[in-house]
Each structure stands twice: as C-alpha cells, then as structure tokens.
Amino acid sequence: MAAACARRSEGERAEIERRRLVLAIESSCDETAVAIIDADGNMLANQVSTQIDFHARFGGVVPEIASRKHVEVIVSVVDAALEDAAASLGLEGGAIAPSELAAVGVTQGPGLVGALVVGVAFAKGFAYAAGKPLVCVNHLEGHLFANLLAQPDLKPPFIFTLVSGGHTMLVHVKAWGDYEVLGETLDDAVGEAFDKVAKALGLGYPGGPIISKLAETGNPKAIDFPRALNSRGDYRFSLSGLKTAVTLYIEQETKAGRTIHLPDLAASFEAAVFDVQYKKAKNALHATGCKEYCIGGGVSANPHLREMMIKKLGRQGIRVTVPPLSACTDNAAMIAEVARRKFDRGEISPFDVDADPNMTL
Ligand code: KG4
Ligand code: ZN
Numbered sequence: 001m002a003a004a005c006a007r008r009s010e011g012e013r014a015e016i017e018r019r020r021l022v023l024a025i026e027s028s029c030d031e032t033a034v035a036i037i038d039a040d041g042n043m044l045a046n047q048v049s050t051q052i053d054f055h056a057r058f059g060g061v062v063p064e065i066a067s068r069k070h071v072e073v074i075v076s077v078v079d080a081a082l083e084d085a086a087a088s089l090g091l092e093g094g095a096i097a098p099s100e101l102a103a104v105g106v107t108q109g110p111g112l113v114g115a116l117v118v119g120v121a122f123a124k125g126f127a128y129a130a131g132k133p134l135v136c137v138n139h140l141e142g143h144l145f146a147n148l149l150a151q152p153d154l155k156p157p158f159i160f161t162l163v164s165g166g167h168t169m170l171v172h173v174k175a176w177g178d179y180e181v182l183g184e185t186l187d188d189a190v191g192e193a194f195d196k197v198a199k200a201l202g203l204g205y206p207g208g209p210i211i212s213k214l215a216e217t218g219n220p221k222a223i224d225f226p227r228a229l230n231s232r233g234d235y236r237f238s239l240s241g242l243k244t245a246v247t248l249y250i251e252q253e254t255k256a257g258r259t260i261h262l263p264d265l266a267a268s269f270e271a272a273v274f275d276v277q278y279k280k281a282k283n284a285l286h287a288t289g290c291k292e293y294c295i296g297g298g299v300s301a302n303p304h305l306r307e308m309m310i311k312k313l314g315r316q317g318i319r320v321t322v323p324p325l326s327a328c329t330d331n332a333a334m335i336a337e338v339a340r341r342k343f344d345r346g347e348i349s350p351f352d353v354d355a356d357p358n359m360t361l
Contacts, residue, residue, distance in 0.1 A: 007093040015089070020102040022343055023081065024336035027070045027119030028111025028139045029165070030061045033332035034074075034081040036096070037340050041152065045084035046326070046333045049073045056205045060195065061165075067114035074122050081332075098130035105339025108136035108349075109359035110166070116355035124351055135339040136349040139330075140167060140361050143296035145341075146323035146334035154294060154321050159284045161277060163305075164297030165191035165206070170235045170280055171361060172288055176341075179361040182284055183235025190273060190299045193239040197246050197269055201262065211266045212302045218267025223249060225272035233287075235280055242272055274305050278312060285318055294321040301328035 008016070019038040026033040030052060036045040051069040055061045082095040089096075106123035109116055120136075127134045143162055147154050156176060162169040168185035188196065191208055198207025203214075225245050228238040246269055253260050285293060293313055299305065300322060310320045327334050 008091070012091055012093065016091075016096070016100050019089070020343075021085065021096065021100065022103045022105055022135070022336055022340045023078070023101050024105035024137070024332045024339045025074070025078070025119045025123050026107045026139070026142070026330060026332040026335045027074070027115050028107045028109070029115060029330055030055055030066050030069075031330040032070050032073050032077050032119075033330065033335075034077045035332035035336040036081050036085040036101075037333070037336040039102075039340065039344070041148075041337065041340065042088075043149070043333050043336070044088040045081035046331065047077050047081045047084065048331055049077050052206065059199050059205050061112070063112045063114055066112055067118055070115055070118035074118060078122075078126070098126060098132070101130060101132055103127075103133045103135050103339065103343045103348075104130070105135040105137050105335055105343070107139045107142065107335050108353065109139060109356035111139055111357060113355060113357040116357060120353070120355040124353070128351055133343070133348040134351060134353070135342050135347065136353055137335045137338045137342070138359050138361065139335070140169075140359070141338050142334040143323075144171075144173070144294075144361075145337045146296050146327040146331075147294040147321045148337055149327050149333060150324050151294075151321040154292065157288065158290050158292035158294060159281055159288065160293075161281055161295045161300075161309075162297045163190040163277065163295065163299035165189060165195065167297065168237050168239070169361070170237075170284055172284065172290070181361055183237060183280065185237040185239060186229075187238055187240040188243060190237075190239060190277070191297065193243050193273065194299065196243050200247050200250055201260075201265075206298075208299060208302065211270065212304065214263050214266035215270045215304060216263070218261070218263030218265070220267040220271035222261065222264035223268035225249075225268055227272055227276050230276060230279065232283055235284060237276065237280070239273070242269070270302070270304055274302075274308055277305065278308055281309065282313065282316070285313070285316075291317065292319050292321070294323075296323055296328065296334075298329040301325055
C-alpha cells in the first residue's frame with residue numbers, strides 16, 4: 001500500500017484537509033476502478049483497470065474470472081489513484097495516505113455478487129484501518145450521476161434513460177434520490193442485445209463498440225427489424241424479439257448463399273433499438289412535462305444514440321445531457337460523484353454492510 005505517512009508541509013496538510021477527499025471503488029462487473037474526488041467535485045484521480053481481454057475469449061463476462069481479477073489488481077489500482085491525486089494537487093511528499101482521505105465510497109450493488117464482494121470487503125477494511133467513514137453507492141445511481149460530470153447544473157425533475165449491459169430503464173427523476181422507474185426491459189438489456197448480435201456474427205466481445213463502428217457506414221433503413229412494445233404510454237422494453245429477428249436474418253441470408261452486408265445490418269439493428277428508446281423518452285418527457293433529459297450506461301457511449309437524442313429532443317426544446325465518453329461504461333468517477341454528495345449529507349454506512357447484487361433504483 002501507499003506510504004502510510006507522507007511528509008507534508010503545514011500548508012499542504014491544511015489544503016488536503018480542506019479538500020475533504022473521497023476515494024471511491026467500483027467493482028460490480030469487469031472493471032476495477034478507483035477515483036478520488038474533492039469536496040468541490042474536482043476529479044483528482046480516475047483509474048480504470050479493465051478485464052475485457054480475459055472475458056473476450058468466452059464471449060461474455062465470466063463471474064468467477066471477474067472476482068479473481070478484482071482481487072489481483074485492486075490494491076495496485078488504489079495505489080495508482082492515491083499517487084495520481086497527490087500529483088493532481090501538486091504535492092511533493094508522495095502519494096495521498098489513506099489517513100489523509102475524508103471518506104471511502106464503494107459500489108454496493110447491483111452487479112455480480114462475487115465481484116461486488118471484492119470491492120465492498122476491500123473498502124470496509126481500508127476505511128476501517130484508516131479510521132474513515134464508509135459510504136455505499138448504488139451503481140445505477142452512479143450511471144445517472146455520470147451526467148453531473150458533464151453538466152454540473154443538471155437539476156431534477158428530468159427524464160433519464162439507463163442503457164447498460166445489465167439494465168434498460170426509463171426513469172422519472174423527481175428529485176435527487178426520488179426515482180420513479182417508468183419502465184424496464186422484460187428480457188434482454190440493450191447492451192446485452194448488442195453483445196448477443198455481435199456474438200451471432202462472430203465479431204467478438206463487447207459487441208457495442210464493434211456494432212457502432214460498423215453502423216457508421218451502413219444504411220439504417222436497409223433491413224426493417226421489429227420495434228417491440230412501441231405503443232404510446234407503454235414504457236416497457238423488450239429486446240429478445242429483435243435479437244431473434246437478427247439471428248433469423250443471418251441464418252436466412254447464409255442459407256440463400258448471400259453475403260451479409262455487415263454495416264447495413266449493424267445500422268438497421270441500431271435504428272430498431274434507438275427508435276424505440278427515442279420514442280419512449282419523448283413520450284415520457286411529454287407526459288411529465290419535464291424539459292430536461294439525460295442518459296447513462298455503457299450504451300450511452302454510442303455516437304448515434306447520443307446524436308439522435310441531442311438533435312431530435314433538442315429540436316423540441318428539451319435540454320439534453322450526455323455523460324463524458326469515459327464515464328459511460330463502468331468507472332469510479334461516477335461512483336465518487338455520488339459518494340461525495342452522500343458524504344456531504346452525512347449518509348454514512350455501518351461497517352457490517354454487505355454487497356447487494358439485486359439493488360434497484
Ligand atoms: O455500463 P456498462 O459498462 O456495464 C454495465 O453496468 O452493464 O455497459 C456495458 C455495455 C456492454 O453491453 C457494451 O456492449 C455496451 O455497454 N456498449 C455499447 C457501446 N459501448 C459499450 N453499446 C453500444 N454502443 C457502444 N458504443
Ligand atoms: Zn454499469
């Protein structure tokens with residue numbers, strides 16, 4: 001671990017204390033991430049160690065591997081973050097020491113239980129040993145708060161779309177902490193559908209970035225894929241029918257001896273997914289009268305989805321916020337932003353908390 005006691009001048013010590021540094025840990029899936037934020041929201045460290053390469057050969061995240069990799073790297077990722085924060089503050093006495101932090105935040109859930117346990121157990125031991133309070137964070141709230149990293153003056157009420165590998169939700173954010181989930185997916189999550197389509201085409205994992213790159217040169221109107229549960233007032237989602245339609249299309253074309261035009265397939269698949277996302281978000285905005293909209297989760301890194309929401313909703317007078325690209329897929333900066341605010345309000349967790357894989361908003 002980083003040096004327990006770094007040499008500091010009086011002035012440096014006072015400055016560190018004034019900043020009330022919060023270190024946050026994220027380990028809910030296949031990213032081990034650690035960020036350090038100060039009381040004003042300045043991100044002083046933002047480390048992400050991804051395990052994607054270890055899972056790619058299996059075509060998806062293998063929970064057992066995820067847990068082990070978190071265990072292997074968590075100490076060095078925390079150390080790197082402590083060093084980055086000292087460098088960001090221009091300190092000469094070496095890495096920030098655990099005792100110089102004000103609090104330790106951690107993702108409590110939802111996610112893979114074995115992966116979450118590594119982060120939570122580490123955070124508890126680390127905070128306890130340093131004599132610092134523990135702040136537990138909901139990963140889904142993290143994806144929402146990623147928008148604050150791009151737009152600090154984002155204020156409820158607004159409509160929020162969460163599209164990740166594990167979740168698809170349309171949420172009416174009435175106030176911070178007051179969330180009405182208007183609709184969720186009945187089957188696959190949007191990111192999961194991207195991953196499954198890429199897998200069916202033998203293109204690798206994760207599918208989102210591969211499909212979105214292909215779609216750049218494709219015609220979104222080339223293939224008419226189904227749009228499920230597309231009626232007004234229905235905020236639920238269903239992706240499995242679309243996934244089956246894509247698989248059938250691939251089989252059909254292959255049987256007929258035709259070459260599949262991958263860019264057209266990718267663009268048409270994206271259009272089917274995003275048309276539904278747009279329409280339901282627009283309906284929810286109209287129904288609630290909200291004038292603000294934001295989005296989060298791994299799929300919100302998709303340039304076509306971002307552009308569609310910004311342009312089409314923007315034309316209707318809606319202010320659209322999208323997270324910084326680096327804060328769409330799993331990261332600890334978004335967890336740090338939630339932890340900082342909770343700590344500020346005195347929302348501390350006891351040391352006997354457990355990981356909660358089934359947490360919801
Ligand atoms: O939020 P995230 O990192 O993990 C979860 O909390 O689930 O999301 C990962 C998901 C994966 O399914 C991945 O394929 C998808 O986000 N993704 C994308 C893009 N980049 C990542 N989907 C569509 N387009 C992208 N550019
Ligand atoms: Zn996530």
